[in-house]
Amino acid sequence: SKARHFRWEVGYLLWSPDCEENVAIGINGQFPGPTIRAKAGDTIAVELKNGLHTEGVVIHWHGIRQFGTPWADGTASISQCAINPEETFVYRFKVDKPGTYFYHGHYGMQRSAGLYGSLIVDAADDEIEPFAYDGEINLLLSDWYHQNVYAQMTGLDSKPFRWIGEPQSLLINGRGQFNCSLAAVGGANACNISTGQCAPVVFRVLPNKTYRVRIASITSLASLNLAIGNHKMMLVEADGNYVKPFTVKDMDIYSGESYSVLITTDQNPSSNYWISVGVRGRLPKTNPALAILNYGPNSPRKLPSSAPPITPTWNDYAHSKNFTYKILSRQGTVKPPTKYDRQMIFLNTQNKIDGHIKWSINNISLVLPPTPFLGSISYGLKGAFNAQKPPENFPRFYDVMKPPQNPNTTQGSNVYQLKLNSTVDVILQNANALAGNVSEIHPWHLHGHDFWVLGYGDGRFTKKDIAKFNLKNPPLRNTVVIFPYGWTALRFVADNPGVWAFHCHIEPHLHMGMGVVFSEGVEHVRNIPTEALGCVRLNFGPDQAQRITKRARREFGSLSSDDAGFRAWQITGSGFEEVDLEEAAMRSEGGNGDGIRRRRQRRDLKAATTTRFEGGDGDKI
Numbered sequence: 001s002k003a004r005h006f007r008w009e010v011g012y013l014l015w016s017p018d019c020e021e022n023v024a025i026g027i028n029g030q031f032p033g034p035t036i037r038a039k040a041g042d043t044i045a046v047e048l049k050n051g052l053h054t055e056g057v058v059i060h061w062h063g064i065r066q067f068g069t070p071w072a073d074g075t076a077s078i079s080q081c082a083i084n085p086e087e088t089f090v091y092r093f094k095v096d097k098p099g100t101y102f103y104h105g106h107y108g109m110q111r112s113a114g115l116y117g118s119l120i121v122d123a124a125d126d127e128i129e130p131f132a133y134d135g136e137i138n139l140l141l142s143d144w145y146h147q148n149v150y151a152q153m154t155g156l157d158s159k160p161f162r163w164i165g166e167p168q169s170l171l172i173n174g175r176g177q178f179n180c181s182l183a184a185v186g187g188a189n190a191c192n193i194s195t196g197q198c199a200p201v202v203f204r205v206l207p208n209k210t211y212r213v214r215i216a217s218i219t220s221l222a223s224l225n226l227a228i229g230n231h232k233m234m235l236v237e238a239d240g241n242y243v244k245p246f247t248v249k250d251m252d253i254y255s256g257e258s259y260s261v262l263i264t265t266d267q268n269p270s271s272n273y274w275i276s277v278g279v280r281g282r283l284p285k286t287n288p289a290l291a292i293l294n295y296g297p298n299s300p301r302k303l304p305s306s307a308p309p310i311t312p313t314w315n316d317y318a319h320s321k322n323f324t325y326k327i328l329s330r331q332g333t334v335k336p337p338t339k340y341d342r343q344m345i346f347l348n349t350q351n352k353i354d355g356h357i358k359w360s361i362n363n364i365s366l367v368l369p370p371t372p373f374l375g376s377i378s379y380g381l382k383g384a385f386n387a388q389k390p391p392e393n394f395p396r397f398y399d400v401m402k403p404p405q406n407p408n409t410t411q412g413s414n415v416y417q418l419k420l421n422s423t424v425d426v427i428l429q430n431a432n433a434l435a436g437n438v439s440e441i442h443p444w445h446l447h448g449h450d451f452w453v454l455g456y457g458d459g460r461f462t463k464k465d466i467a468k469f470n471l472k473n474p475p476l477r478n479t480v481v482i483f484p485y486g487w488t489a490l491r492f493v494a495d496n497p498g499v500w501a502f503h504c505h506i507e508p509h510l511h512m513g514m515g516v517v518f519s520e521g522v523e524h525v526r527n528i529p530t531e532a533l534g535c536v537r538l539n540f541g542p543d544q545a546q547r548i549t550k551r552a553r554r555e556f557g558s559l560s561s562d563d564a565g566f567r568a569w570q571i572t573g574s575g576f577e578e579v580d581l582e583e584a585a586m587r588s589e590g591g592n593g594d595g596i597r598r599r600r601q602r603r604d605l606k607a608a609t610t611t612r613f614e615g616g617d618g619d620k621i
């Protein structure tokens with residue numbers, strides 16, 4: 001295994017993903033960001049510089065479980081503080097499992113602004129994949145809005161609520177064509193490709209070969225369906241786990257999911273073929289995205305002889321369920337424990353706070369605290385988030401088939417604390433939204449784990465459904481969908497010390513509070529890099545610190561040197577978080593004999609006041 005090192009700078013770009021110029025967030029001047037390709041067992045180190053002028057940034061490595069490195073999960077306010085402009089943070093983590101992954105921003109709605117890219121992990125040299133192929137095609141699917149994400153967030157927060165609406169374009173590998181069709185040649189709806197940034201994507205293949213097509217969806221909102229003209233697809237991988245192979249003509253992909261399919265180029269070799277991606281689950285107002293499967297030696301410009309495949313009707317949920325229910329694990333996949341230690345039922349509702357529209361889980365709409373959970377839980381910092389235990393069920397009288405009788409909800413940053421190594425079942429229960437006869441699709445994504453999908457059902461989940469759980473070959477995934485008015489049951493083992501987000505992967509829904517936070521075994525997390533603990537950055541050396549301490553003594557009188565030191569931080573104007581951390585550490589010292597850990601923490605804190613570090617080099621990992 002290798003260490004793979006990357007130097008990235010995140011920045012704003014003027015870019016034309018769908019032939020219309022807008023501002024996008026890119027990496028090293030590129031949109032989408034560079035593809036990371038590694039082998040299972042490798043260590044990835046991304047030295048990430050924030051080149052956004054006035055806002056923080058983080059990057060989440062979607063599908064990577066971050067065993068032993070929970071601070072590298074890249075979730076603002078959960079695993080770390082957002083990286084300040086001009087600062088650098090090093091994400092160093094191991095990719096332990098081959099599969100199709102991706103990375104994306106996880107702060108505000110930066111993902112929707114274009115901060116994303118592919119992360120592909122090949123099997124290790126001594127690993128054999130359970131299928132063979134001659135070549136690879138990589139499809140990173142996304143949707144694109146012309147309105148910038150600041151306007152989108154403002155609308156979502158406003159009263160009256162302003163919904164972001166449907167995307168203007170769908171993108172394949174960051175390229176689409178707004179309001180036109182590549183398939184319409186010369187006619188009224190033909191595309192006028194103004195820049196290479198929106199040029200059609202062409203995949204060159206040779207006849208009579210097998211290709212692995214990797215497909216990942218990073219959409220802000222859209223649920224997608226993909227089909228390749230004349231070609232059947234054999235599903236072999238989902239979210240970095242092998243599945244029991246089956247063949248389809250078209251497939252759904254929800255935001256946060258990834259798949260691999262095998263195709264054989266056994267069609268008429270004198271033609272090229274369309275790859276078509278359309279919207280499902282919401283009344284589509286967006287043209288399908290098209291790419292060309294170019295059979296060599298045909299010209300890539302030769303238009304396919306048959307029309308692009310047509311996306312199934314948006315609300316044909318029977319078709320979607322038929323596909324989703326077929327996804328089962330491949331033989332040899334690790335099986336779930338047969339019993340759960342704890343079962344939680346999460347009711348998903350759309351509701352209101354003071355007239356603002358929110359999404360809630362058991363009537364709590366998630367708001368993230370300023371101090372990241374990983375640091376505040378690790379240091380026993382009181383008051384950093386809502387300490388109350390969040391609810392694990394919802395009232396019997398709640399009718400999931402109707403709009404909420406009382407739409408008022410509450411806000412919170414409560415944490416579900418899980419016993420380390422316990423088996424946790426979560427039943428995601430969908431319900432009717434605020435408007436009558438509306439229930440929407442929500443793809444839920446779990447950080448830090450894969451989970452087994454034990455079953456799905458329509459209507460309200462009941463105890464009787466437990467008996468029907470699939471314990472034989474449930475698929476292992478990190479993202480799973482709940483269908484309108486339905487429920488989805490999943491099981492995971494809380495075996496990864498850290499603090500992990502679990503949320504709807506629809507970007508505006510997460511912004512509106514649709515998520516929860518799990519913590520497990522945080523007391524076992526060692527060596528959290530200081531810059532991930534609190535939101536303070538020190539960039540002065542020990543002698544400078546001493547000078548400031550002296551000044552503090554003058555101004556605050558006779559303080560102990562410790563106190564003076566911490567007041568000194570206040571003088572520099574950047575120390576408030578750390579003041580709280582230190583106080584919390586002192587308070588928790590108490591007399592209960594559990595002092596060693598706290599002394600270590602205090603030592604770490606002290607080290608942070610005196611040693612020089614500028615935004616952190618991550619070497620402490």
Ligand SMILES: O=C1O[C@H]([C@@H](O)CO)C(O)=C1O
Nearest residue numbers: 161163350433434440509512
């Ligand atoms: O969160 C959402 O808000 C709108 C609608 O429900 C209210 O305008 C919509 O379609 C969502 O998915």
